[in-house]
Amino acid sequence: MNPTALQILLAAVVVLPLLGAAGALLPPPPGLRGRSPDQAVLRHGVTVTGAVLAASIALAAGFDHDHPARMQATTDISWIPALDIRIHLGIDGISLPLVVLTALLTFLCALYSYFHMPKGPSPKAFVALLLVLEAGTLATFAVLDLMLFFLAFEMVLIPMYFLIARWGGAQKQAAAWKFILYTLLGSVVMLLGLLLIGVTSGTFDMVALATDNGPKSQLSHTVQLLAVLAIGIGLAVKAPMWPLHSWLPDAHTAAPTVGSVLLAGVLLKMGTYGFVRIALPIAPEGMHTFAPYLAALAAIGIIYGSLACLALVRKGAKGDLKRLIAYSSVGHMGFVLLGIASLTPTGVNGALFANIAHGLITGLLFFLVGALKDRYGTTDLDSLAGETGAALYGRAPRFGGLLAFGAVASLGIPGLAGFWGEMLAMFGAFRPAEGLSRPAFLTFMVMAGLGTLLTAAYLLLVVRRVCMGGSLPHVAPATASGGADGAGASAEAATPEAAAPAAPLIPDIARYEYAAWTPLAALTVLAGLWPAALLGLTDPAVQQLLGGGK
Numbered sequence: 001m002n003p004t005a006l007q008i009l010l011a012a013v014v015v016l017p018l019l020g021a022a023g024a025l026l027p028p029p030p031g032l033r034g035r036s037p038d039q040a041v042l043r044h045g046v047t048v049t050g051a052v053l054a055a056s057i058a059l060a061a062g063f064d065h066d067h068p069a070r071m072q073a074t075t076d077i078s079w080i081p082a083l084d085i086r087i088h089l090g091i092d093g094i095s096l097p098l099v100v101l102t103a104l105l106t107f108l109c110a111l112y113s114y115f116h117m118p119k120g121p122s123p124k125a126f127v128a129l130l131l132v133l134e135a136g137t138l139a140t141f142a143v144l145d146l147m148l149f150f151l152a153f154e155m156v157l158i159p160m161y162f163l164i165a166r167w168g169g170a171q172k173q174a175a176a177w178k179f180i181l182y183t184l185l186g187s188v189v190m191l192l193g194l195l196l197i198g199v200t201s202g203t204f205d206m207v208a209l210a211t212d213n214g215p216k217s218q219l220s221h222t223v224q225l226l227a228v229l230a231i232g233i234g235l236a237v238k239a240p241m242w243p244l245h246s247w248l249p250d251a252h253t254a255a256p257t258v259g260s261v262l263l264a265g266v267l268l269k270m271g272t273y274g275f276v277r278i279a280l281p282i283a284p285e286g287m288h289t290f291a292p293y294l295a296a297l298a299a300i301g302i303i304y305g306s307l308a309c310l311a312l313v314r315k316g317a318k319g320d321l322k323r324l325i326a327y328s329s330v331g332h333m334g335f336v337l338l339g340i341a342s343l344t345p346t347g348v349n350g351a352l353f354a355n356i357a358h359g360l361i362t363g364l365l366f367f368l369v370g371a372l373k374d375r376y377g378t379t380d381l382d383s384l385a386g387e388t389g390a391a392l393y394g395r396a397p398r399f400g401g402l403l404a405f406g407a408v409a410s411l412g413i414p415g416l417a418g419f420w421g422e423m424l425a426m427f428g429a430f431r432p433a434e435g436l437s438r439p440a441f442l443t444f445m446v447m448a449g450l451g452t453l454l455t456a457a458y459l460l461l462v463v464r465r466v467c468m469g470g471s472l473p474h475v476a477p478a479t480a481s482g483g484a485d486g487a488g489a490s491a492e493a494a495t496p497e498a499a500a501p502a503a504p505l506i507p508d509i510a511r512y513e514y515a516a517w518t519p520l521a522a523l524t525v526l527a528g529l530w531p532a533a534l535l536g537l538t539d540p541a542v543q544q545l546l547g548g549g550k
Helices: 003-024 037-062 096-115 123-142 146-155 157-167 172-201 221-238 247-254 257-282 284-313 321-341 345-376 381-385 397-410 417-430 438-467 511-529 532-546
Strands: 072-080 085-091
Touching (some): 003 037, 003 123, 037 123, 085 123, 085 146, 096 123, 096 345, 096 511, 096 532, 123 146, 123 157, 123 257, 146 157, 146 172, 146 257, 157 172, 157 257, 172 221, 172 247, 221 284, 247 257, 247 321, 257 284, 257 321, 257 345, 284 321, 284 438, 321 345, 321 381, 321 417, 345 381, 345 417, 345 511, 345 532, 397 417, 397 438, 397 511, 417 438, 417 511, 511 532
Antiparallel strands (some): 072 085
């Protein structure tokens, strides 16, 4: 494709959501109001996110797949000459999959919300915040200037705060404040590291800094250590890495369904992407020094997340299913960080693959758990399971089957997307970069392997408790919204006293839910069966990145 056309497409992908957010706050034209202004603004959200998704797919189609290590669709315009801050955009094989994933998940969230808007204030603000969130996330993956990266990184905080605080569930205010305080404090420390690099080297340009013979040569070992420490703290909070993860379970538990999908699917990836795009190529000596500590914390996070999930899933623990999936993210992102810490092409490619796989699988799981709450009125595992299980297989077979599919994909079974990233991350730990302690990394690899076993244990327990069994849950099933297509139906109220052996059916998957969830399930299978499609993009870019731009 013509380079100018690619430039326009990438600029459109970043700018369109901002323009759409401004448009969402304006009154709809008289001919486009539909049945109500609320419906019009929700339709506006679907239209804008759909256009962004179409532009990102066109960008991927026009991308030169023969040279994925080269920055493409670049725009480089001087913005603040005195500080040498530039509007520098571009994508390569590392950032392109994340751009498409972000556009896809945001479109599916907008589509889902059109039929099932979360309870809260006006849809106008909801759609505007969703689009600002998309713009900030896409910009994070597309910018090539350290200061623009920081601005985009921070741009997502306010929309996510309000999505949790205004449209969330129980304890939403406390969860929103915890989210914003943790991430803001981490970002302040990260800013100091970015400024240290820019002031010392004389530039904030990420491409120039990533080359061995460029401004990076002016960064001493001490400067690199301080920069990686400061930047790493900010990125580790967002990833999140144990022990800086404690904001995540509260945020996921309180967030609306689409908020949880985007938080897990794309926002967490901003932290791990920053390690790959900034810390690895710009401060390699600092990363080499801190790599064993990063790997150790990642391995602890894998074990910790799995043990926390096992504690939540046991009978009588009053565990929340959304909270369980949030803790599972701590473990899964631990594999990503372990792969990065190996400083090898195998490990970093595994980390990037695991990023995409986690976004697809965990996004699907949060959609399913949100729909489960709509049907039952709760995500408490003990209430859902009752005495012998919620029996989703019998009451809503397609829903139960898809939930089981998501759980199996999340545990990393071969043939699905979750397998390749975690396997490659452990392979990277098996033979880390030269100069790193192999015995230490072998220990971390064994811990990660134990984590996979624990992951299988708690996810299979979830399937057994929620999908199997025969008794009714001890709650009155809530009315599930069938949306505009009329696929939903009101489930019969049930009490423990009136429980009968033949449990009443609950609404199975509605047509709009099929539309929102099928792409994620299909891509999970596709990535599992054809990993070369993604690894072929990332590997040349990773090889060049670790080779100092050569």
